[in-house]
Amino acid sequence: MKRLLGFLYLCIFMLIHMFVSYPTYAFENQTQTLEAANLRNAIDEANKIKDPKQRLDLLKAASDKTLASCKENFMVRDILSKAAQTSSKLQDVTKQADTLRAALLETLVILTFKPKVEAPVPAGFPAPSPVGVVEIKKLPVYRMAKVANSGLGGNNFFTLFNHIKKNKIEMTAPVEMTMAEKNGKYTESSMAFLYQETTLGKVGPQGNIAVLDTKECMVASIGMRGSPSSENIESARRWLIEKIKSAPEAYEIAGELKVMGYNSPFMPEKLRYYEVQLPLKLPTK
Secondary structure, three states: OHHHHHHHHHHHHHHHHHOOOOOEOOOOOHHHHHHHHHHHHHHHHHHHOOOHHHHHHHHHHHHHHHHHHOOOEHHHHHHHHHHHHHHHOOOOHHHHHHHHHHHHHHHHHHHHOOOEOOOOOOOOOOOOOOEOEEEEEEEOOOEEEEEEOOOOOOHHHHHHHHHHHHOOOOOOOOEEEEEEEEOOEEEEEEEEEEOOOOOOOOOEEEOOEEEEEOOOEEEEEEEEEOOOOHHHHHHHHHHHHHHHHHOOOOOEEOOOOEEEEOOOOOOOHHHOEEEEEEEEEOOOO
């Protein structure tokens, strides 16, 4: 009965937050914004062309241009590169054009995606990373309530929700989930709710919850949309490592992979946004 009441309270809480106006992040990436407009125009023009060969040529040119302009977007790069390879193996020109068009439409969604933040973020937190783009950024010191995975499914969320409700701590975004990998599958090893200010609450154990302050740190972070499935998390991890290896600074991975979730279960999956992060450090001299 207590769990049911907690769930109803959570539903009401989340529904209230859905109607509160928090910022929708419009990434200040002028290259991607311009390329999205150009891409939309190219797709519209291709839709008007009846000749399959001419339509294919226009879509190929649009794909090549987008690849050249969005070199920092790993997701776009992989989608368009894969589509180009698949298209080149097809014999039918119309199917080739359709394959490229589908990939370009998917790319357009990525370039124009704007995360909707449903709760306030902790003080000093950087803006979310654009979808598909890896950023090296600094996270400030923040306070969090953390609980290790109990193996009881969504129990961690309710445990933390009851904690902030009891202590009159406002819900924030993101929710931090530390991930463990085994045989290609990622599972949550711990979950944490972040406090909006480090002055709230008290540091220390509270039952099976640990309230602690983090240290300022650097992370490699990539924006993702949709479901944080094992497949998507692994793709993100691969892109993060590629970026870390190519960075001018000789960064080393300094901790476990994390998923930072910004949306509630009430948000439609196609609109959900999360980041995948790896903590970094510079090698000791």
